[in-house]
Amino acid sequence: MKEIDKIQYLNVSEISEIFHQKITKDEIEKYFAAGKINGIKIENEWHADRETIDYFVKNVILKERTYNVGLHTIDLTNIKLTGRILDIGGGGQAIIGQFKGKQVVAIDPNRNELEEAPDSNELKVIMDAKELKFLDNTFDTVTAFFTFMYIPVEDYKIIFEEIHRVLKKGGNFVIWDVLMPEKGNDKRDIFYIELRVKIFDRTVEAGYGVSWNKEINIDTFTNMAKNIGFETLEKKVDKEIILIRFRKN
Numbered sequence: 319m320k321e322i323d324k325i326q327y328l329n330v331s332e333i334s335e336i337f338h339q340k341i342t343k344d345e346i347e348k349y350f351a352a353g354k355i356n357g358i359k360i361e362n363e364w365h366a367d368r369e370t371i372d373y374f375v376k377n378v379i380l381k382e383r384t385y386n387v388g389l390h391t392i393d394l395t396n397i398k399l400t401g402r403i404l405d406i407g408g409g410g411q412a413i414i415g416q417f418k419g420k421q422v423v424a425i426d427p428n429r430n431e432l433e434e435a436p437d438s439n440e441l442k443v444i445m446d447a448k449e450l451k452f453l454d455n456t457f458d459t460v461t462a463f464f465t466f467m468y469i470p471v472e473d474y475k476i477i478f479e480e481i482h483r484v485l486k487k488g489g490n491f492v493i494w495d496v497l498m499p500e501k502g503n504d505k506r507d508i509f510y511i512e513l514r515v516k517i518f519d520r521t522v523e524a525g526y527g528v529s530w531n532k533e534i535n536i537d538t539f540t541n542m543a544k545n546i547g548f549e550t551l552e553k554k555v556d557k558e559i560i561l562i563r564f565r566k567n
Contacts, residue, residue: 320360327358327365335430336371338468340508340529341379354378384508385530387558392494393516399492401458404484406447406477407465408432408440411524414461415440417517423457425450448473450480457484460491464526466539467496467509471532474539478546482566491548491564496526497555498534506530511558536560 320327328336330346333355349355350364355374357366366374380386394417401421405414408424409431415422415438422440425447426432432442445451447469460481466474481491496511509530515522539562540550548564555561 320365322360325367327360327367328371329360329363329365333366333371337527338428340527349374349378379508379527380510383506384510384527385504385506386510386512387496389512389514390557390559391514391516392559395516395518397492399459399461399490401486401489402456403459403461404450404452404457404481405440406460406462406481407468408442408463409435411522412436412438412440413463413515413517413522413524415442416520416522447477447480450484452484454483455486458486458489460485460489461494462492463494464496464511464513466493467498467526467528467534471534471538474542475546478542478548482546482548485566487566489566490551491543491566493539493560493562493564495534495539495560497536497558497560498530498532500533501530504530534560536562 319332330343333346334341334343350357355366356370357364399418403418403422405422405424407426408415409426409428412424412435415424416436420439423443424440425443425445427446429444432444485491498509507530508527510525510527513524515524536553536555540553543550543564549567551565552563
């Protein structure tokens with residue numbers, strides 16, 4: 319990152335990281351060369367500021383490459399999350415951290431995601447959910463707020479097993495995620511959902527985009543959980559949004 323006249327400019331690698339490397343550095347370079355990102359060259363390397371990147375996302379990525387299921391609203395105000403909470407993938411918008419503050423231990427394998435997250439008094443830890451560093455029976459609640467859409471399906475089992483291990487007996491595992499259809503022959507390669515999340519008297523707006531390379535439905539989670547030993551307490555589908563609450567018996 320370079321700063322010129324108090325404006326911060328990101329290089330190609332940093333821009334690719336914003337998209338979780340789902341848009342490669344080579345693709346970013348091509349967008350610059352085609353004039354689809356209005357960048358500048360610093361030390362012979364393409365750079366762009368945040369405003370330019372936001373414009374590129376809205377006017378190029380969302381139009382050309384994205385299957386966008388539109389804006390959905392979630393109200394967390396009356397959602398019950400008790401005790402010490404482990405939030406899987408708690409970087410980025412840090413919705414659960416904003417909701418429950420110092421009750422939350424937010425983990426994410428990406429340092430940047432945690433550093434850029436709003437500070438809501440939660441504890442932020444760089445950690446991969448496939449190998450949780452906590453003792454057995456540590457947490458009263460585990461949450462995953464639109465996290466599994468970013469995770470390869472083949473990793474779900476080990477993550478569910480790790481969550482089951484660190485969750486106390488009787489503890490809840492709560493998932494919010496998205497119904498993602500099979501891609502088929504659709505040429506678009508990015509799946510995107512916009513959220514408006516109500517947290518008490520505040521509203522947080524967020525967007526979640528991921529490579530469209532898998533199918534997700536409610537059975538994806540409930541079948542996995544049953545095999546590992548969770549009981550399903552609640553499951554809801556509202557348009558494209560999944561909400562499931564499991565309990566460790």
